[in-house]
Amino acid sequence: MTRTAWSVMMLGAGLAAWRLQVEAAVPAEGRPPRPRNVVVILADDVGWGDLSCFGATAVQTPQVDRLAREGARFTDAHASAATCTPTRYAMLTGEYAWRKQGTGIATGDAALLIEPGRTTLAAVFQRAGYVTGVVGKWHLGLGPGPGLTDWNKEVVPGPREIGFDYSFLIPATGDRTPCVYLENQRVVGLDPDDPIQVSFKLKEENYPGELDGRRDRAQLKMDWDYGHHFAVVNGIGRIGYMAGGKRARWVDEEMADTLAAKGAAFIARNKDKPFFLYFATHDIHVPRVPHPRFVGKTSMGPRGDAIVQFDFQVGAILDALDAHGLAEDTLVILSSDNGPVLNDGYKDQAVEKLGSHRPAGPYRGHKYSAYEGGTRVPFLVRWPKRIKGGTQSAALVSLVDLVATSAALCGQSLAYGDAPDSMDLSAALLDPGTAGRASFIAEGARMSVRDGVWKFIPANARKDGPKRPDTGRLGDPDAFVKGEQDTGSWNVDQLYNTAEDPREAHNLAGTQPERVAAMRAMLQKARTAGRTRP
Numbered sequence: 001m002t003r004t005a006w007s008v009m010m011l012g013a014g015l016a017a018w019r020l021q022v023e024a025a026v027p028a029e030g031r032p033p034r035p036r037n038v039v040v041i042l043a044d045d046v047g048w049g050d051l052s053c054f055g056a057t058a059v060q061t062p063q064v065d066r067l068a069r070e071g072a073r074f075t076d077a078h079a080s081a082a083t084c085t086p087t088r089y090a091m092l093t094g095e096y097a098w099r100k101q102g103t104g105i106a107t108g109d110a111a112l113l114i115e116p117g118r119t120t121l122a123a124v125f126q127r128a129g130y131v132t133g134v135v136g137k138w139h140l141g142l143g144p145g146p147g148l149t150d151w152n153k154e155v156v157p158g159p160r161e162i163g164f165d166y167s168f169l170i171p172a173t174g175d176r177t178p179c180v181y182l183e184n185q186r187v188v189g190l191d192p193d194d195p196i197q198v199s200f201k202l203k204e205e206n207y208p209g210e211l212d213g214r215r216d217r218a219q220l221k222m223d224w225d226y227g228h229h230f231a232v233v234n235g236i237g238r239i240g241y242m243a244g245g246k247r248a249r250w251v252d253e254e255m256a257d258t259l260a261a262k263g264a265a266f267i268a269r270n271k272d273k274p275f276f277l278y279f280a281t282h283d284i285h286v287p288r289v290p291h292p293r294f295v296g297k298t299s300m301g302p303r304g305d306a307i308v309q310f311d312f313q314v315g316a317i318l319d320a321l322d323a324h325g326l327a328e329d330t331l332v333i334l335s336s337d338n339g340p341v342l343n344d345g346y347k348d349q350a351v352e353k354l355g356s357h358r359p360a361g362p363y364r365g366h367k368y369s370a371y372e373g374g375t376r377v378p379f380l381v382r383w384p385k386r387i388k389g390g391t392q393s394a395a396l397v398s399l400v401d402l403v404a405t406s407a408a409l410c411g412q413s414l415a416y417g418d419a420p421d422s423m424d425l426s427a428a429l430l431d432p433g434t435a436g437r438a439s440f441i442a443e444g445a446r447m448s449v450r451d452g453v454w455k456f457i458p459a460n461a462r463k464d465g466p467k468r469p470d471t472g473r474l475g476d477p478d479a480f481v482k483g484e485q486d487t488g489s490w491n492v493d494q495l496y497n498t499a500e501d502p503r504e505a506h507n508l509a510g511t512q513p514e515r516v517a518a519m520r521a522m523l524q525k526a527r528t529a530g531r532t533r534p
């Protein structure tokens with residue numbers, strides 16, 4: 001070796017050593033803090049006030065409360081919409097669902113709503129080297145769609161085509177057919193001699209030999225109130241029909257145990273690699289049929305008992321992280337897909353047994369409505385290695401932000417067209433003093449905008465609210481807890497200060513015309529620009 005070659009080599013080694021030292025001295029600077037694993041737990045229909053760490057006293061949720069104690073509790077976090085499908089669409093794509101036709105509550109035979117190959121939350125993690133999985137409620141369509149999806153074969157496209165390495169799914173909702181699980185896009189336990197057929201054309205005569213929710217009503221173990229009177233599975237009427245697949249049909253009472261076991265197994269299988277798990281419970285959606293061991297755990301009937309069962313599943317996931325020594329460096333985010341609902345179509349005494357419990361906490365409205373209770377949901381973030389436990393944050397956060405926030409945390413850049421409405425809120429997640437997003441557009445029965453503490457619900461922005469004549473009256477802020485619909489009026493502008501008036505009882509639109517104009521323009525601009533991410 002020549003002297004020059006030797007000295008070049010030594011110089012190279014010296015530089016490498018120097019670089020190592022510098023990196024060790026400034027560990028976080030310029031580099032994402034990158035969690036080892038990420039788990040997103042998404043509840044269904046759990047309201048802001050339904051958990052004991054958010055003030056509930058009629059039900060105790062010790063497992064969820066652990067997350068609050070060991071992590072940060074966000075008080076102004078929002079589902080992207082007041083129903084499931086648009087929230088999940090927005091959470092996975094980083095795009096407000098109202099930009100895309102057909103993202104309202106999906107039927108059980110809807111086509112996959114997210115374009116294969118798109119930059120989704122799962123794809124972001126996959127690119128960053130994580131193993132990705134989804135366990136639980138999907139409700140984003142699967143396969144090519146009505147009349148075309150063959151449930152007896154591998155159902156494609158599905159989660160795999162949008163970034164999930166593994167999936168174990170409730171295809172739509174607990175109250176919609178098909179009432180079977182899909183693992184890696186194939187029906188679990190399907191008997192080839194008993195093929196499945198699914199339809200939302202809702203014609204009983206198309207399904208000879210099957211029970212029917214209306215005709216066979218006397219045989220049901222839980223009676224329906226409205227909407228759920230088509231196929232009968234496990235003695236419960238559902239929305240939509242299905243025939244065949246008898247051996248593969250789920251048993252509602254076992255669903256929480258099944259999902260908890262699948263979630264824990266995913267963690268165990270991938271304990272040695274970085275993983276991203278999206279764990280979406282059926283609880284506390286209807287039909288609320290908890291396992292017998294949870295029945296009677298609250299005085300609120302099935303809805304309260306389903307909250308206890310939800311808490312059990314959270315505990316199973318946290319225990320799995322503990323068992324493999326992963327809790328310290330795993331970012332866990334817990335939230336809900338929309339606000340609470342009492343009677344959602346079954347006679348399960350949710351209204352009658354509510355007592356003094358307030359499912360939406362101090363807020364007005366509920367699932368479907370444009371008031372705060374429609375989208376303001378629990379949001380807890382735990383990451384012991386980085387986030388101080390027992391902290392609180394009033395930052396405005398939306399589930400649509402998970403894509404950009406996750407990309408930032410694991411050092412992935414987004415293309416201009418990716419996640420058009422997702423904000424990088426990693427700073428707000430890591431430090432409770434940091435502000436969240438400045439404004440947020442929510443999709444309920446009507447559209448609404450939040451700008452700081454201000455909330456604007458424009459007149460005539462009805463999306464799919466009840467088709468009854470509008471009285472122009474703004475209704476009763478307590479309608480929900482009395483078991484009534486509270487969708488307000490849609491022919492007057494409404495403006496509320498959500499900090500001073502969480503019940504949205506004092507409409508200030510008439511006294512603040514400039515703010516109303518500015519917020520209307522904000523909504524318009526978001527629509528025409530096609531994006532809100534900077």
Ligand code: NG6
Pocket residue numbers: 044045083084085105139173175226227228239285286338344345
């Ligand atoms: C509604 C159902 C309701 C529930 C909801 C979806 C009727 C009358 N109501 O259409 O029971 O299934 O859809 O809820 O059928 S969500 O949380 O998945 O958005």
Ligand code: CA
Pocket residue numbers: 044045083084285337338
């Ligand atoms: Ca829901």
